[in-house]
Amino acid sequence: QVKQAGGNGLSFFDITLQDQAYQRLTLAQELQQALNEEQFELFYQPQLVHPGVVLGAEVLLRWRHPERGLLSPDAFIRFAEETGLIVEMGEYVLFHACKQLAIWQQTPSTARLELSVNISAKQLKQANFSDKVLDIIKHTAIDASALKLELTESVLVEDFENIVSVMQILQAKGIRFSLDDFGTGYSSLVYLKRLPLYQLKVDRSFVADLLTDENDQAIAKMIILLGQTLGLEVMAEGVETVEQLKILYKLGCYHYQGYYFSKPLPLNEFEHYLVKASGGLI
Numbered sequence: 001q002v003k004q005a006g007g008n009g010l011s012f013f014d015i016t017l018q019d020q021a022y023q024r025l026t027l028a029q030e031l032q033q034a035l036n037e038e039q040f041e042l043f044y045q046p047q048l049v050h051p052g053v054v055l056g057a058e059v060l061l062r063w064r065h066p067e068r069g070l071l072s073p074d075a076f077i078r079f080a081e082e083t084g085l086i087v088e089m090g091e092y093v094l095f096h097a098c099k100q101l102a103i104w105q106q107t108p109s110t111a112r113l114e115l116s117v118n119i120s121a122k123q124l125k126q127a128n129f130s131d132k133v134l135d136i137i138k139h140t141a142i143d144a145s146a147l148k149l150e151l152t153e154s155v156l157v158e159d160f161e162n163i164v165s166v167m168q169i170l171q172a173k174g175i176r177f178s179l180d181d182f183g184t185g186y187s188s189l190v191y192l193k194r195l196p197l198y199q200l201k202v203d204r205s206f207v208a209d210l211l212t213d214e215n216d217q218a219i220a221k222m223i224i225l226l227g228q229t230l231g232l233e234v235m236a237e238g239v240e241t242v243e244q245l246k247i248l249y250k251l252g253c254y255h256y257q258g259y260y261f262s263k264p265l266p267l268n269e270f271e272h273y274l275v276k277a278s279g280g281l282i
């Protein structure tokens, strides 16, 4: 029974807080265990260029939880960021992505595939981030130009000069950078100009209502134009219908990712998709 606040007993509020603290502790332990026991799995969502050539994939993390089944990042990424566990998780993802690239690069039919890997702000701000990335590249012996790192605008808020210099070091080794979820954060256009970027990703919230919302269409149009003006590749995420695809094409966006083409897939299904798609897609 819940007692009134004030006495020796716990108020309902205290219990809730305790409960939350307990849940967080459990999640932290579970995440650490998941890392140790390799319960994380890389999924691959195809990325294409008009008129249907598969360039590669974005790597999206999934957690095969022993009791709760396959979990999406919503269930654990934010928590991993808050606790700093994201640093180790991110390294795990990068290492396995590069290992996969190394395998593909040894076979002619997959040798030119590219992978995009999401990097959290916490990772990028680690003093040894560039060394870690370069170590992984050396260890897996990949051609680094096949690797793209996706950053969100949140990394640009502090330490701008440091971030730029880390990006420059990695860019000099052939690694490319993409600005993810563009338009949803608060980065200034002046900063954008100074970043060594290769690609802008139009956030899927602007793609979703492209057909019905004039404002979203105007924003998408502006982002595409901005990207072109700055000499960047523009990729639309969250493309779900052929109608959206047609509008994006009309607006000058030729790189796509979304359920219209494929959901994120486990490795073997992604490799099947490649075989199917090589027959022409759109």
Ligand code: C2E
Binding pocket: 045, 059, 060, 061, 072, 073, 074, 077, 086, 090, 093, 118, 119, 120, 150, 180, 181, 204, 237, 238, 239, 240, 257, 258, 259, 260, 264
């Ligand atoms: P994101 O990087 O913007 O990734 C795109 C998200 O949109 C993915 O969600 C993908 O499954 C989803 N998506 C793609 N196409 C469509 C579509 O047509 N319709 C809809 N409704 N959704 C689509 P997911 O896999 O749940 O990942 C969510 C976010 O979690 C990612 O957003 C990224 O910010 C983060 N994340 C995923 N993997 C990693 C990782 O390895 N490291 C870090 N730091 N973050 C990750």
Ligand code: MG
Binding pocket: 058, 118, 150, 180
């Ligand atoms: Mg991304």
Ligand code: MG
Binding pocket: 180, 181, 201, 203, 237
């Ligand atoms: Mg995105």
Ligand code: MG
Binding pocket: 180, 181, 203, 204, 205, 237
């Ligand atoms: Mg997004």
